[in-house]
Amino acid sequence: MAREIQKVGVVGLGTMGAGIAQVCIQAGVETVGREVTPELGEAARGKIAHFLGRAVEKGRLSQEDGDAALARLKLTTELADLADCDLVVEAAFEDLTIKHELFRELSEVVGEDAILATNTSALSVTEIASAAAPPERVVGMHFFNPAPLMPLVEIVRAQQTDEAVVDAAYAFAQRLGKEPVRCNDTPGFIVNRILIPLLNDCVRVLDEAGVSPEDIDRAMRFGAGWPMGPCTLVDLVGLDVHVHASEALWQGLREPRMAPPARIVAMEKAGHLGRKSGRGFYEYQ
Numbered sequence: 001m002a003r004e005i006q007k008v009g010v011v012g013l014g015t016m017g018a019g020i021a022q023v024c025i026q027a028g029v030e031t032v033g034r035e036v037t038p039e040l041g042e043a044a045r046g047k048i049a050h051f052l053g054r055a056v057e058k059g060r061l062s063q064e065d066g067d068a069a070l071a072r073l074k075l076t077t078e079l080a081d082l083a084d085c086d087l088v089v090e091a092a093f094e095d096l097t098i099k100h101e102l103f104r105e106l107s108e109v110v111g112e113d114a115i116l117a118t119n120t121s122a123l124s125v126t127e128i129a130s131a132a133a134p135p136e137r138v139v140g141m142h143f144f145n146p147a148p149l150m151p152l153v154e155i156v157r158a159q160q161t162d163e164a165v166v167d168a169a170y171a172f173a174q175r176l177g178k179e180p181v182r183c184n185d186t187p188g189f190i191v192n193r194i195l196i197p198l199l200n201d202c203v204r205v206l207d208e209a210g211v212s213p214e215d216i217d218r219a220m221r222f223g224a225g226w227p228m229g230p231c232t233l234v235d236l237v238g239l240d241v242h243v244h245a246s247e248a249l250w251q252g253l254r255e256p257r258m259a260p261p262a263r264i265v266a267m268e269k270a271g272h273l274g275r276k277s278g279r280g281f282y283e284y285q
């Protein structure tokens with residue numbers, strides 16, 4: 001197991017999947033992106049082309065390199081087109097049934113020594129791996145949002161993961177120019193275990209201390225050196241993703257700070273999901 005990674009598949013080209021595909025093609029890796037419809041695939045390609053175009057405009061990337069990167073991305077709606085991928089990174093919905101189905105199908109489609117990775121942030125990699133054959137080839141590769149800008153990748157070792165697969169995923173993340181860190185498959189892994197309760201505290205302080213989102217963001221930027229304030233960050237991550245990850249931590253560890261605050265649950269129910277829906281703590285065009 002764990003052959004050299006020449007071609008990568010990315011399943012699901014939403015915010016995270018598109019970002020991961022972008023990172024791969026910019027690192028010179030042939031990438032096949034799979035979405036459920038051609039329109040969703042094209043939308044992701046459009047987003048990637050936009051960010052590459054911005055990098056060209058700013059002089060951080062040559063036009064030639066940008067074009068070459070984009071040419072490395074192939075789109076498909078068929079999982080069967082991932083047959084010759086050495087690594088597949090799954091970035092589909094955070095739904096165990098969907099992921100089980102994908103890992104079952106992927107196990108049949110890819111070569112026997114291909115690695116199957118999941119970008120899950122809230123589900124158990126061990127549970128996801130249980131649907132794969134063999135489960136030893138499954139590893140967590142948890143990128144951070146926005147994937148092209150955030151250096152960290154958590155390399156998550158499930159109960160079943162072969163250590164050679166962990167090493168191969170770690171080496172590949174390094175090849176992508178990322179800063180990988182190995183960890184076990186525990187709720188929230190490293191960063192979300194710490195960050196999610198902290199963001200929940202920030203949201204609770206809004207009401208407790210009678211502070212506006214603007215001021216709590218300024219407080220954490222100017223008083224704690226955060227690159228963006230907590231409300232801006234929750235809007236970036238998405239209220240739905242944040243609530244789901246909070247629920248998963250709460251289910252797993254039962255610490256009250258992990259339970260999503262009523263305020264953001266109400267916002268999620270109202271469809272105020274942050275940047276992606278045009279409204280969260282802030283409004284976006």
Ligand code: CAA
Pocket residue numbers: 019051054055121143144145146147148149150192195227228233237241245
């Ligand atoms: N994809 C690709 N490129 C992007 C991008 C994206 N999503 N977003 C921005 N860029 C590019 C753009 O080209 C942008 O330039 P333009 O705006 O001129 O087009 C360029 O990057 C730089 O953007 P900024 O000037 O906004 O960069 P910045 O210096 O303000 O840094 C940041 C942005 C890196 C996001 C920084 O604000 C930061 O580190 N924020 C914290 C983010 C964070 O904590 N993420 C983790 C979330 S938790 C998580 O992801 C885990 C989970 O499981 C939920």
